[in-house]
Amino acid sequence: MLRIGLTGGIGAGKSTVARELAALGAVIVDGDKIAREVVEPGTPGLAALVEAFGDGILAEDGSLNRPALAAIAFSDDESRARLNAITHPLVGARSQELIVAAGPDAVIVQDIPLLVENQAAPMFHLVIIVWVDAEERVRRLVESRGMAEEDARARIAAQATDEQRRAVADVWLENTGTEEETREAVRALWSERIAPYAANVNSRRAAEDAPAVQDRAYGERLVGRLWVTLGAEATRVTAVGDTGAAAEVVLADGVATGDVAGRLGEAGFARVGDTDEFRGSDPGRAVTVRVAAQGPAGA
Incomplete structure (x- = not known):
């Protein structure tokens, strides 16, 4: 949807x-x-x-x-x-x-x-x-x-x-x-x-050849979107760089990347293989989200 x-x-x-x-x-x-x-x-x-x-x-x-x-x-x-x-x-x-x-x-x-x-x-x-x-x-x-x-x-x-x-x-x-x-x-x-x-x-698929958009204000919107998506399963969400096109997420103790991959996919961030990297599904904007898991849960 x-x-x-x-x-x-x-x-x-x-x-x-x-x-x-x-x-x-x-x-x-x-x-x-x-x-x-x-x-x-x-x-x-x-x-x-x-x-x-x-x-x-x-x-x-x-x-x-x-x-x-x-x-x-x-x-x-x-x-x-x-x-x-x-x-x-x-x-x-x-x-x-x-x-x-x-x-x-x-x-x-x-x-x-x-x-x-x-x-x-x-x-x-x-x-x-x-x-x-x-x-x-x-x-x-x-x-x-x-x-x-x-x-x-x-x-x-x-x-x-x-x-x-x-x-x-x-x-x-x-x-x-x-x-x-x-x-x-x-x-x-x-x-x-x-x-x-x-x-x-x-299809939980990243957009191909999405353009890089210089929009520093988007970083705040991206962070807000990720907080709404992940809620208490994230302990920190921060924008990275000055283009607004990337963010880093630190998960709560015991929460694995695989635990949140489905919700991130629904929110428009498709997982790249079995990595901790997610890319945007929006063909109008290239976005990268990196997820860092902590605790013993694994991926």
Whole structure:
């Protein structure tokens, strides 16, 4: 299974990218759609929101009045945190149900508006950022969604900055041209990177002739990905060199390289023979991970 995190600022055009990925065969797990589902009338999620923010967030028919909730929840950090504490666990649980149902060989694209803010990037093989500058997003929100300009700017200001998004981006997809140009870019990304990456992961195979990418910021992302993958079975994970393309892992006492090879393979790092070296399955980036086992377990 290949898991892709898709995100970008409100109004950036993630839905266009998601639709094209779905047409190409990806299974889309839409965070916004699920967020609406878990607070439908009669759900525990809606009851919790009413308890936290009052009956004023309800429409006359008993459904959630989203603009009313947004006006309260995005007014300050404390209110936004209270909203997130209610909705995020519900969305996470439903998302996991859909991922399991998709099957082990699927390409899963999780459309998560707050992926960066929630520091969820290490959970994914790839993170795709859809980008449009803030002024264009304001224009789109006002003209296409009927949002008041003040509300649009408040929503944008409450989200991650472009710099924060760049720090986690494996793919920076500029959605500044026509819709067809964006779709063409997605198709190229699928054929050149996503589909072969998925095939490599499913076969536990390293990518051949992956390019060396000079990206010092990737080192931190690589370390985060390895910690998420290995958890307590690693005692140290460090980036090596200044290109961001290599890391070293020291395993806990008694844990052998063979014990973690399967999980590393699932995470996109294929073992080279019976050695302690693993290489990335991503055809878009050459990566090397060296694992040092300690204790008596052996390989």
